[in-house]
Amino acid sequence: MARKRAPFELAETVIPAGRQVSVKIPAVRLYTDTPMDLHVEVFHGVKDGPTLLVCAAVHGDELNGIDICRRLIKKLNPKRLHGTVMIVPIVNVFGFIQQTRYLPDRRDLNRCFPGSDQGTVGSRLAYLFSSMLMCRASHIIDLHTGAIHRSNMPQIRANIKDPAALAMAEAFHVPIILHAKELDGSVRATASKLGASAIIYEAGEALRFDQAAIKAGLNGVLNVMKELGMVQRRGSRVKFEPLIANxxxxxxxxxxxxxxxxxxxxxxxxxxxxxxxxxxxxxxxxxxxxxxxxxxxxxxxxxxxxxxxxxxxxxxxxxxxxxxxxxxxxxxxxxxxxxxxx
Missing domain, CATH: 2.40.50.100 (RNA polymerase II/Efflux pump adaptor protein, barrel-sandwich hybrid domain)
Incomplete structure (x- = not known):
């Protein structure tokens, strides 16, 4: 008899193998004392495998990644999944509500990691995200766009000296992989310290949906999952080796x-x-x-x-x-x- 995979636990929620569960983690409060949650969609596969964290809107006005997450949620089936996927469509809930890149105090959340449970709003949110989600992940895909009034061509940014990150970047299958150093306080830098391999997908412009960029992003995430042995799917129809820029x-x-x-x-x-x-x-x-x-x-x-x-x-x-x-x-x-x- 095949061994049944152990359940996945997150924020006192137990997710059995082969199940999809929405987990809402109390995060921060508005000035009105209104609570705000970090919404995590968890797919716990029936077979052993990596734990992949896919997140978007670390900058609250970068919307393409949110739609990539939405489409990804509709694509996955935990009964056919090897490993576990955690999807967080909106990390910076403050910025998303206000349609801005930043937190209420104008800080950049992507410079607040790993954060502190005794710090500012950004530091507390970063601490919650890193201590509850990032620490459970073996691989991370962080979805971004260009800043407001700036457009980015679909590209991957990664530390290509990390073989696992380079393999993810190549599998994503976009034209350019840019070797980028890990900036202090960023998701990637914290992931590295936690022992997880992370890449950033950059495409499109803030406060806009770019359909081609969204399609390429969804395809890229699924390609990475195939590379990690998490799903079975046909490879990308585009046949080229991405260019690596240092x-x-x-x-x-x-x-x-x-x-x-x-x-x-x-x-x-x-x-x-x-x-x-x-x-x-x-x-x-x-x-x-x-x-x-x-x-x-x-x-x-x-x-x-x-x-x-x-x-x-x-x-x-x-x-x-x-x-x-x-x-x-x-x-x-x-x-x-x-x-x-x-």
Whole structure:
């Protein structure tokens, strides 16, 4: 007789193998003394396997990840699952309600981890999340978008020196993997200290749903689950090896003015190439904006006016030899996820 898998326990809730259970963990309170919960959807599989934490809206205005979580919840069946999945669609409940990136005191929750049970609101929320959920996870996927008025091309950010994180990043199957250091106070840095491998998916813009980015994100999470042996599914239809960039650079405006854009997300650019112009609104001057490196545009400002020093384009550095390959990879990816139904 096969051994029955032990139940999964979270916040005094016992989840038997083969069950899906919604767990609401008391988190924080509003000024009105209204309680707010951290809602966790737990899928406890019938077979042994990894424990995957998928979370979104650590920044409260980053909405694509919420819809990825919503669709993922509808896809999973705990009776066919190896391991356990914890899904938290909204981590920063304060920011989500106020449609802002930050907490009420203007702090960034993604700089508050691992937190403290005696600290500020952000510190307490981070402590709850890390001590009750992150510490139970072997793998973590943290879903993000660009900031307000900035769009990110679908990309993975990870410590590629961690073999498990690199395997997750490659399995996710988006065009660019950006090696990014773990910032103090972030989910990824805390995950590393807890012994979990974590990646960040970045795609789209704050306060907007981007359907292609959502589809690519859902597909990516399921691809990672397949790589971890948690689910069985067909692989991605897109066939390419993601490009790995060890460095990226923001191009900043050198003159006040309106921005005349000559590129778009996913464009491959060469060092010295004109990628736009900073022009006087009165029509008397026009200054070229040039790419400082060879690479692929992975982030872009959507506001066509900028003061001196403001960030305009985010470019992931790749070699000159990879420029043509990058174009083919990005074109293939965009064509697939603009039409895919998930």
């Amino acid at each position: 460095h990226s650079q923001w191009v900043r405006n050198e003159y006040d003015g309106v921005i005349i854009n000559r590129i778009q997300l996913g464009s491959r650019v060469n060092k010295g190439q004109i990628i736009g112009y900073s022009a006087s609104p009165h029509g008397d001057t026009e200054h070229p904006i040039r790419s400082p490196i060879d690479g692929v545009v992975i982030g872009i400002s959507n506001i066509p006016v900028a003061n001196e020093g403001e960030a305009l384009f985010h470019i992931a550095k790749i070699s000159t030899e990879q420029i043509t390959e990058a174009g083919e990879i990005v074109d293939s990816f965009i064509e697939d996820f603009d039409t895919r139904v998930l």
